[in-house]
Amino acid sequence: MSERFIDTPRGRMGESLLLQGRVIRALMLRQALSRFGHDNLGVFWIFAEPLLLAGAVMLMWTVAGLNKGHGVGIVPFVLASYSLLTLWRGTCSASIRALRANADLLYHRNLRLLDILIARIALDSLSGFAAFTVAYIVLNLFGAVRDVDDALVMAGGWLLLTWFGWSFGLIVSALTELFEPAEHFVPPFLYITLPMTGAFYMVLWMPPSVQEVVMWSPIVHIFEMFRGGMFGQQYAADWSVMYVAGWCVAQMAIGLPLLRLAQHRYTTG
Amino acid sequence: MTGAPQVLIQNPSPAATATPIVASRCIRAVNLIKEYHTPVGVKRVLDGISFEVAQGEKIGVFGSNGAGKSTLMKLIGGVETPTSGVIERGLTMSWPIGLAGGFAPTMSGLDAIRFIARLYGAPQGHAAEQVDDFAELGRYLQLPISTYSSGMRARLMFGLTLIANFECLLIDEVLSVGDQRFRKKCHEELFVKRADKAMILISHDQGIVREYCQQALVLKRGRGRVFDDLDLAISIYRTL
Structure with missing residues (x-):
């Protein structure tokens, strides 16, 4: 049995990465267990949720007689918005006081707060994308949605939102830990910024003056990229990966030191 | 201890752990200070605590309620960071035994x-x-x-x-919970099967500390001193 498993602070780089990989995997499995449970119904609902939504939307639009002539089709549009929005909001909400919620785990010496945060977003992102993919394939088989234009661009957009949400979550984690009232600002913030996510419109539907404003939002870029991959480039505004990446790097540059400070100040009370 | 070459054993096999103690293979706390910010001002819970536990050594920690034992445990366990001071962990260390981590x-x-x-x-x-x-x-x-x-x-x-x-076990009063049989089994696992491990033992049980530890840290209102003479440590703890 290998005994090279605990707290090797001066270990070699490769060894550290191996250890971190193992720790993150263990954390993801733990998280999956507590989220989805044993009876496998938890997993079922992850996949059922987006399908339920798509079904409800189809029903509503059929009843209202609006299911034709919308350029991109309402079902894939809503499905994409819902999936992206769920990942984004889930990331933010779960970051609130993440340190406090996971303090007991930190007694394990080979595990850092950052590992916990990485494991959580990785699981959220993977399960969210899997749910979207399954829903899309099912709807595609029933002819409710077209084939995607470029799956790789979609995956890229999803990854970009994962990075963006994670780096934003670092700041949320740190601020909610440092200032108690901060957690009360997160839900209103998420609500107020909803129009800046691009969940309810495509940028090209907007008049040019509005387009100019919403394209300042990095999340709009991500939504456009995802839908660009889904429907085809001609339906999406020109998104910039570099612009979003810049935001992510900046958020990490603020979030990581802040989180370190929060952890230093942290008391279990 | 000082002056010995810093040898790091990257992959301690059972054979390697039996080799003589090397300077860096220990848990060392240097001048730990922990302050909490409370509504009634800054409260210094730990004030200049230092100790060292080498491979295979055992240290007992005494202190009445409020002396800073739990805070010390949180710092050693790494779940909180000291306001100042350093904790070097040269041994692989357990989480507090018995704690639901x-x-x-x-x-x-x-x-x-x-x-x-x-x-x-x-x-x-x-x-x-x-x-x-x-x-x-x-x-x-x-x-x-x-x-x-x-x-x-x-x-x-x-x-x-x-x-x-683990090479060093962190034990916080685990021996005082559970029934007779549980305590006996704990005792067997810790002090018989793992007699060669380092331990930091927080306990009110003076008998256990006297029997197994080479040194004792006595805490009083955040300040502390390490004694090599266990009888002296116990008599001081009793007068606190």
Whole structure:
């Protein structure tokens, strides 16, 4: 049995990465267990949720007689918005006081707060994308949605939102830990910024003056990229990966030191 | 201790752990200070605590309630950071034995075992056997931890710490919980089977500390002193 498993602070780089990989995997499995449970119904609902939504939307639009002539089709549009929005909001909400919620785990010496945060977003992102993919394939088989234009661009957009949400979550984690009232600002913030996510419109539907404003939002870029991959480039505004990446790097540059400070100040009370 | 070459054993095999103690292979706390910000001002809970535990050595920690034992445990355990001072961990260190470290109540006993085994890279089948040899939970291992009695939970938590082969064990009053049989088994696992491990033992039980420890840290209102003479340490603790 290998005994090279605990707290090797001066270990070699490769060894550290191996250890971190193992720790993150263990954390993801733990998280999956507590989220989805044993009876496998938890997993079922992850996949059922987006399908339920798509079904409800189809029903509503059929009843209202609006299911034709919308350029991109309402079902894939809503499905994409819902999936992206769920990942984004889930990331933010779960970051609130993440340190406090996971303090007991930190007694394990080979595990850092950052590992916990990485494991959580990785699981959220993977399960969210899997749910979207399954829903899309099912709807595609029933002819409710077209084939995607470029799956790789979609995956890229999803990854970009994962990075963006994670780096934003670092700041949320740190601020909610440092200032108690901060957690009360997160839900209103998420609500107020909803129009800046691009969940309810495509940028090209907007008049040019509005387009100019919403394209300042990095999340709009991500939504456009995802839908660009889904429907085809001609339906999406020109998104910039570099612009979003810049935001992510900046958020990490603020979030990581802040989180370190929060952890230093942290008391279990 | 000083002046010895810094030798780092990257991959301590059972043979290597039996080699003579090397300077860097120890847990060392230097001048730990911990302050809490409270509504009534800054409160210094620990004030200049220093000690050192080398491989295989055992140190007892005495202190009445409020002396700073739990805070010291949190700092050594790494869940909080000291306001100033340094903790060097040259030995692989356990989480506080008996403490429920990060198990969601919905997890079953087996889930907890698998999680710890994955986290520390131990084979899972072996780990489950090892834990249940101690915990004797049998089929209860498949039920959520939230359904366990406090005794069952204590046995599971103790059993989990046996999975990873720690070089230094952090023990906080675990021996004072549970029934006679549990205590006897704990005693066997800790002081007989793991007699060669380093330990930081927080205990009100002066007998155990006198029997197994080479030194004792006596805490009083955040200040502390290490004694090599255990009888002296105990008599001072009694007068506190």
